[in-house]
Structures are given as C-alpha cells and as structure tokens.
Amino acid sequence: MEETQPADTPSTETASRPLHGDSVHERLREEIRSGALPPGARLTETELAARLAVSRTPVREAIRRLEAEGLVDHQPRLGAVVRSMDYPEIMELYEMRTVLEGTAARLAARAASPMELEELRAINADMAAAGASAALARLNRQFHARLLDAARNRFLVRSMASVEAALLILGPSAMERPxxxxxxxxxxxxxxxxxxxxxxxxxxxAMRAHMERAQLTRLRILRQEGGA
Incomplete structure (x- = not known):
C-alpha cells in the first residue's frame, strides 16, 4: 500500500509491448497511478486500442472494470473519463485509510510472526537505502501490503482494496519527494x-500518525497543483 499513490511509470519496454486481456486493465490502472492518464482524461476505445496494439474488445472490458472500481466515470458528450476527486472526497478517503491502516497495525502487532516482522524491517531498510529513486513508491506499497497480510483479516484486506483503488486517482506517490x-x-x-x-x-x-502526515503531504501537493 502506498503512501499514495502511489507510482512507478511504465518502462519504455513495457509501454511498447502489445497487450492482451487483463494486461490492458493493468496498464490503464498504472497509467492512472503514474499520472499519464490524469483526472479528467478521456478514455477513447479506438485511440487506446491503437496505442496499445489490441482490439477494442479488451479495451472496452478494461474500461468497464475501471468504472466498477470507481476509477472512471461516464460523462455526457465525453464518454469515459478518469474520475476527479474534490476536497471533501479526498478528506473522507484519507479518514478511512487512517482507520483501516491503524487497525491493520494493531492486529499485526498481535498476529505477525517474527519472520514477517523481519521482512517488514528489511523492506523499510531498503526504503532508507533507496534515496530519491523510483523504487521508493514500490517499496512503500510493499511495506503496507505485507503489514496488511500480517494482520490476518480478510475483510480488512477487501476494504483496503477499495481505498487503494481510490488512491490511484490522486496520481504519483508522495514518495517522489525525498x-x-x-x-x-x-x-x-x-x-x-x-x-x-x-x-x-x-x-x-503510530500508524495513524503516519497516515495523518501522508494526508498533509498529499494536500500540499494538490494545493501546489491547484487541485484542492
């Protein structure tokens, strides 16, 4: 789970590789995460099919899945567009994230094995050594995902999946800031x-304090970009 959105920009090799099936959906999700498809961007089947070197069928299905995940809206005269979030929605999203991540930390304190704790320490050490690299966002997501696994609560995992999807709309991770x-x-x-x-x-x-600082950073970024 990421500090938010979080994000790894697709590599040149990946971006040029023809896609099929579920990979179209994953590519579009990643482009939303990275900001390549920002809020308000139109998703036109013909243009996406040509760019991704696939037929319109997997593109259409991918757009439907993105809509079901709350990442895409259909607007009159525009069609499918990447969702935008207003200030109250962003506040609500981070409030829920703080509750869920805090609960995960509390449960993991009870349930995590020594091996899981060591893995989390290793991931955090990798973050400390990564400096200002693109790996930071990936490592941050990995840290939060492993902690969530250690909480041993399937319903919590499902709830976090919804929050994580919404975080994609906010664009690149705050981890890009050293x-x-x-x-x-x-x-x-x-x-x-x-x-x-x-x-x-x-x-x-401690996790709630971490999430609150992440929220403040995100709000500063959005204000600088004129988005909140």
Whole structure:
C-alpha cells in the first residue's frame, strides 16, 4: 500500500509491448497511478486500442472494470473519463485509510510472526537505502501490503482494496519527494517498534500518525497543483 499513490511509470519496454486481456486493465490502472492518464482524461476505445496494439474488445472490458472500481466515470458528450476527486472526497478517503491502516497495525502487532516482522524491517531498510529513486513508491506499497497480510483479516484486506483503488486517482506517490520519503521511513520504524513489543495500541497510534502526515503531504501537493 502506498503512501499514495502511489507510482512507478511504465518502462519504455513495457509501454511498447502489445497487450492482451487483463494486461490492458493493468496498464490503464498504472497509467492512472503514474499520472499519464490524469483526472479528467478521456478514455477513447479506438485511440487506446491503437496505442496499445489490441482490439477494442479488451479495451472496452478494461474500461468497464475501471468504472466498477470507481476509477472512471461516464460523462455526457465525453464518454469515459478518469474520475476527479474534490476536497471533501479526498478528506473522507484519507479518514478511512487512517482507520483501516491503524487497525491493520494493531492486529499485526498481535498476529505477525517474527519472520514477517523481519521482512517488514528489511523492506523499510531498503526504503532508507533507496534515496530519491523510483523504487521508493514500490517499496512503500510493499511495506503496507505485507503489514496488511500480517494482520490476518480478510475483510480488512477487501476494504483496503477499495481505498487503494481510490488512491490511484490522486496520481504519483508522495514518495517522489525525498523529504517525505525520509520521514516515512522513520514513521515506519515507530510502527515496527510497537509491533515488535506486541503493543497493539501503540502500533495503531503510530500508524495513524503516519497516515495523518501522508494526508498533509498529499494536500500540499494538490494545493501546489491547484487541485484542492
């Protein structure tokens, strides 16, 4: 799970490779995540089919799936467009993310195995060593995904999937900002220390603080871009 959106821009090799089936859906999701398809961008079947070197059928199905995930809207005279989120929606999204991530940390403090804790430490160490690289966003998503797995709650996983999809709309990850990345590593350490002590309340509090700082960073980015 990402700090938000989070994002890895598709490589030149991947971007030029012909796609089929589910991979069209994954490509479009990644382009929304990276900002290549920003909020308000039109998704035209013929143009996308030509660019991705596929027929219109998988493109049409991918757009339907994106609509079901809440990433795409159909607007009069425009057709399918990438969804935009207003300020109240962004606040609601982060409020829910804070609740879910905090709950995951509390449950993981009780349920995580020593091996899972060590894996989380290793991922966070990789983040600290990554510097200002494109790997930061991927490692951040990996950290949050592994922590969620360690919580051992399938309903929580399903709820987080909905939040993660909505986060894609916000575009590239705040991890692209070196100052935020360094802060996130320290915030992760605080969560991990509480988890290692099996202190669920402290782990939840540390994760909530982490999410609140992530929210503030995202709002600053959106204001600078004129989006909130």
């Amino acid at each position: 100052d935020r990345a360094a802060e996130a590593v320290e915030e992760h350490r605080a969560v991990l220390e509480a988890m290692a002590a099996r202190d669920g309340a402290a782990a939840e509090a």
